Amino acid sequence: xSNHVLVVGGVVxxxxxxxxxxxxxxxxxxxxxxxxxxxxGAFSLPVETLAAQRAKKLASLADRRWRAETGGIxxxxxxxxxxxxxxxxxxxxxxxxxxxxxxxxRWKVENGVFVTLSAEExxxxxxxxxxxxxxxxxxxxxxxxxILAAASVAALAAIDIExxxxx
Numbered sequence: 287x288s289n290h291v292l293v294v295g296g297v298v299x300x301x302x303x304x305x306x307x308x309x310x311x312x313x314x315x316x317x318x319x320x321x322x323x324x325x326x327g328a329f330s331l332p333v334e335t336l337a338a339q340r341a342k343k344l345a346s347l348a349d350r351r352w353r354a355e356t357g358g359i360x361x362x363x364x365x366x367x368x369x370x371x372x373x374x375x376x377x378x379x380x381x382x383x384x385x386x387x388x389x390x391x392r393w394k395v396e397n398g399v400f401v402t403l404s405a406e407e408x409x410x411x412x413x414x415x416x417x418x419x420x421x422x423x424x425x426x427x428x429x430x431x432x433i434l435a436a437a438s439v440a441a442l443a444a445i446d447i448e449x450x451x452x453x
Contacts, residue, residue: 289314291322298322298329336439343433347447351426354451361414362407365396368415379403380412421452 290307291314292300298320302311314322314329321332334342356369366372383389383405391408392400403411429447436442 289316293324347429350447351422355419355422359418361411376412379408383408
């Protein structure tokens, strides 16, 4: 059985596998279905819809935010981890430091080095980490709005999700 398709505006819009296709249909390979492109006598894979490309861009954006969020920050010359486990431990230290101004802790920073942090330093580091995490979500929010507002594939492709992140 052969495959015949109707092409409108360079896009396959219908296919017919009957022995005698309707007028205006052209012969096509068996795997060509509606959505394929047709130009210069050749068929090509369908172009993803704007909605599908938008969904992929939003997933990539969430991954980019996560990498920025968990990439760590420098506070007072020490690199502080901002992954989820480290921020949980820092939250526990913050709670204790908030309740006890005399509290101090040995905290592991970059390259396995330990430093002594006072309650005041723990509170300051916690605030810096919290601000960093929020800045990452704020950047994702801005870019999400841009992605959702993109009216074309070209406008969507022009949105740079790699730059402008806090570090």
